[in-house]
Amino acid sequence: xxxxTIYFDLDDTLYPPDSxxxxxVGDRIxxxxxxxxxxxxxxxxxxxxxxxxxYGTTLRGLNINxxxxxxxxxxxVHDIPLAQYIQPNPxxxxxxxxxxxxxxxxxNADKAHARRTLAVLGLEDCFDGMVDVLDVQPYCxxxxxxxxxxxxxxxxxxYQHCILVDDHEQNLQVARQLGMYTIKPHSCATSTAAxxxxxxxxxxxxxLDPLLKEGGKNGNYS
Ligand SMILES: [Mg+2]
Numbered sequence: 001x002x003x004x005t006i007y008f009d010l011d012d013t014l015y016p017p018d019s020x021x022x023x024x025v026g027d028r029i030x031x032x033x034x035x036x037x038x039x040x041x042x043x044x045x046x047x048x049x050x051x052x053x054x055y056g057t058t059l060r061g062l063n064i065n066x067x068x069x070x071x072x073x074x075x076x077v078h079d080i081p082l083a084q085y086i087q088p089n090p091x092x093x094x095x096x097x098x099x100x101x102x103x104x105x106x107x108n109a110d111k112a113h114a115r116r117t118l119a120v121l122g123l124e125d126c127f128d129g130m131v132d133v134l135d136v137q138p139y140c141x142x143x144x145x146x147x148x149x150x151x152x153x154x155x156x157x158x159y160q161h162c163i164l165v166d167d168h169e170q171n172l173q174v175a176r177q178l179g180m181y182t183i184k185p186h187s188c189a190t191s192t193a194a195x196x197x198x199x200x201x202x203x204x205x206x207x208l209d210p211l212l213k214e215g216g217k218n219g220n221y222s
Contacts, residue, residue, distance in 0.1 A: 002161060003181065003212055005154045006099065007106040007131070009141075009166035010114050014092070014121060014201060017167060017186050020085045021117075028077040029058050036076065037066050056140045057108050059133065070134070078113035088122035091202045096126035100212055105130040106150050106164070108140045129153065141166075142174040163211070165204070169193050183207055 008014060012022055033044045051061025062068045096103060104127060105114050111132045118124040131150040139145035147159075156162055159179030166172055172182040172193035181195050183204070188197035196207045 003101055003163055004161045005102040005104060005151075005156050006163040006165065006208070007104050007150060007154075007180075008127070009164075009168065009171065010105055010107040010109060010117055012167040013165060013185055014117070014123065015086045015089070016200075021080070021082065024080040024085065025077050028080060032073060032076050033058075033062070036072070037062060037068060056142060057133065059108075060138075060140055070137075074110040074113065074133070078109060078116070082116055082120045086117070086120050088120070089202070090122060092204075093122055093126060095202065095205050096123060099208060101163075102128045102154060104128060104150070104154050105132075106141070106166075107131070108133045110134055141168070142170040144174055144178060147175065147178055147180075163208075165201075181211065 011025075012019075015021070029048060030044050033039045033048060034041055039047055048058050051058050051065070055061035055064060059070060059073055062073065063070055105118070107114055107130070109132065111130050111134075114130055114132060115124065118127070131153050133140050135153060136143075136146035136149045139149065141147070151157070151159065151162065154162075159175075163181045163183060164172065164175040165183045165185060166175070167184065167186055169184075169191060170193075172184055172191065176182045176193055176195065182193060184191045184194035184197045185201045185204075186199065188199060191197055198204060198207060
């Protein structure tokens with residue numbers, strides 16, 4: 001089988017990007033930067049953007065520049081009432097359970113957050129494993145080093161046998177350069193890094209079914 005592993009980003013991929021989760025986590029990140037790191041209120045939004053753009057995650061930027069405790073940060077910023085923002089997705093559950101390939105969560109968050117999120121979505125038993133931000137240290141997506149570790153964890157040897165489903169354009173860009181087939185959920189119009197786009201994550205079968213049957217990379221599924 002040409003494609004043997006599918007990596008799924010978690011946040012804003014397995015649920016809609018307008019869910020409010022990212023904003024809630026974002027507020028917690030700003031709280032952490034002010035309350036725990038001591039960055040003045042007037043500088044935190046700008047500092048967070050600089051760190052995110054330079055290091056891929058605010059976490060990595062805060063760790064490198066301020067020496068923060070990674071575990072404390074991850075617990076703090078993901079301490080939000082998830083069920084207020086996202087709901088079970090039984091349709092996606094059916095799709096995932098019938099995919100004839102290994103399925104891994106590949107997230108720049110941690111496994112605790114991933115488990116809580118999957119539990120709320122009703123998807124906790126749909127994956128073969130997880131690669132989180134702690135697994136890929138000192139890297140994180142979109143560093144190629146993070147992808148190398150993700151392949152090793154899934155027991156893959158060849159990027160061309162792997163698919164990435166991710167809402168983040170830079171992650172798709174690197175994955176595609178490495179040889180993965182890339183699928184962007186939720187927004188089709190603007191991507192230059194996705195081999196295929198789907199308006200809703202529940203449209204996944206439309207792309208995956210022919211790919212997993214034929215294994216071709218040449219079709220235009222956008
Ligand atoms: Mg995402």
